[in-house]
Amino acid sequence: MADQQTYQVKVEFEPTGETYSRFAVATSQTAAEQQIAEKLPNEPGSQHSRVVSG
Numbered sequence: 001m002a003d004q005q006t007y008q009v010k011v012e013f014e015p016t017g018e019t020y021s022r023f024a025v026a027t028s029q030t031a032a033e034q035q036i037a038e039k040l041p042n043e044p045g046s047q048h049s050r051v052v053s054g
Contacts, residue, residue, distance in 0.1 A: 007032035010052040011040070019052060 007029050009022045024032035033051045040046040 002027040009033050009036045011036065011046075011049050012052045013046075014048045014050060 004025050006023050006025050009032050011022050012019045022036045024035045026032035037051045040049050
């Protein structure tokens, strides 16, 4: 099993175009992005946010 690390995931708040960082513990950057993307719709104020790759 791969080691888990903390990855920084950029999230864009679409109405303003503002970006902020979220951190997720996962086995890869892609997995971290998926993890954050799944959580966003359930978090207050994050319904309009999306994960930005890169």
